[in-house]
Amino acid sequence: MAEASIARVLRSGAADGEHAAAVMVINAVDTTAGLGIFRHFxxxxxxNLASGAAQAKGLVLVASSSSPQTYFSVLRNVSSSCFQVLDCFSDPLGWDRLISPNTTSLEEMKAIDVRNLSSLFSKIHEAGKVFADKQPKGRFAVAIDSLTFLMRHHSLAAVSSFICQLRALGTTFVSAILWFTDGGLHQARVVDALEYNATATAFVEPQLDFLDARGVGRLRIRHKRRNGRVSEKVDEFRVEVGRFNFFPVELGTKVDNVDAIHKVQFRLHLSDKEVEDRSRVRLPFEHQGDGQEVRIYDGRQSEAGVETKSSSGSIHYLRDSDDEMPDSDEDPDDDLDI
Structure with a gap:
């Protein structure tokens, strides 16, 4: 299934000496399930990391579109020692600290100003090293719940550089990076640039047969292989009792309950009459040797003129001289005094 392949990428992490695996979840314009899919992953x-099945030993979660309490609720079945939430939601622009510079509130001190990407990078690194230092060559995973929020305060180049720096830590510390992007709020070139930084992209789309139904859609996964090849898988999903259930869709057979062959705008096969008509067509020179004289002029005869007649007309060829080669490459105007 497509959903399982994303979970496997995040679980397996980075290979030795390579950058961290990167997964982008992107929401289509006409669906709102993207953030829910991100939280599912x-x-x-x-x-997986709590059970020791993942390469990472801990998770650093950057909360900017939802409060940290939301993610403590999402991860209520996972020990709090396995993850840490960075608060970019409570005071993202540092206004509270500007009004009360001498505040001693622990929660307000933990709030991060997203206008400083260098500071955010350092906070992620410091939080992750707590997990990485638990054992030799330990690694941690990073999840950012809204790259769109960062794009409001930084250029595309700055955000792309930020992601690349995190991926570069994959050679030592970072195992995998997961982020969510609201595709309906960005131009196509921005989405393409962000997808370029990802090794796998999960497109959350509405199910065309159920546009009026809530909690139903499609998850299209695009993987970039190490050899440069790109593969794609599709799942349907339904939200039932607050959870996502995924069902694989076989590409090349039926997509959206419509036979893919019916979408082709031309016929791929000939009818019986067309096959019969084609068999009656005589190809050029097919009549040669069929009881008739075979005469094909090769341009090397000495006659000044040769006439080849047929039922549809005649072809006349007049050579300038007997010394002229039939396929001469000489310039015909070479003798002109210009």
């Missing part, structure tokens, strides 16, 4: 990754 966060929960799956946290469960």
């Amino acid at each position: 966060v929960e799956s990754l946290a469960a």
Whole structure:
């Protein structure tokens, strides 16, 4: 299934000497299930690292679109020692600290100003090293719940550089990176640039047969292989009792309950009459040797003119001289005094 392949990428992490695996979840314009899919993958990754099945030993979650309490609720079945939430939601622009510079509130001191990407990078690194230092060559995973929020305060180049720096830590510390992007709020070139930084992209789309139904859609996964090849898988999903259930869709057979062959705008096969008509067509020179004289002029005869007649007309060829070669490459105007 497509959903399982994303969970496997996040669980397996980075190969030795390579950058961290990167997964982008992107929401289509006409669906709102993207953030829920992102949280589903966060929960799956946290469960794998808590059980020791993941390469990462801990998770650093950057909360900017939802409060930290939301993610403590999402990860309620996972020990709090396995993850840490960075608060970019409570005071993202540092206004509270500007009004009360001498505040001693622990929660307000933990709030991070997203306008400083260098500071956010350092906070992620410091929080992750707590997990990485638990054992030799330990690694941690990073999840950012809204790259769209960072794009409101930084250029595309700055955000792309930020992601690349996190991926570069994959050679030592970072195992995998997961982030969510609201595709309906960005131009196509922005989405393409962000997808370029990802090794796998999960497109959350509405199910065309159920546009009026809530909690129903499609998850299209695009993987970039190490050899440069790109593969794609599709799942249908339904939200039942607050959880996502995924069902694989076989590409090339039926997609959206419509036979893919019916979408082709031309016929791929000939009818019986067309096959019969084609068999009656005589190809050029097919009549040669069929009881008739075979005469094909090759341009090397000495006659000044040769006439080849047929039922549809005649072809006349007049050579300038007997010394002229039939396929001469000489310039015909070479003798002109210009």
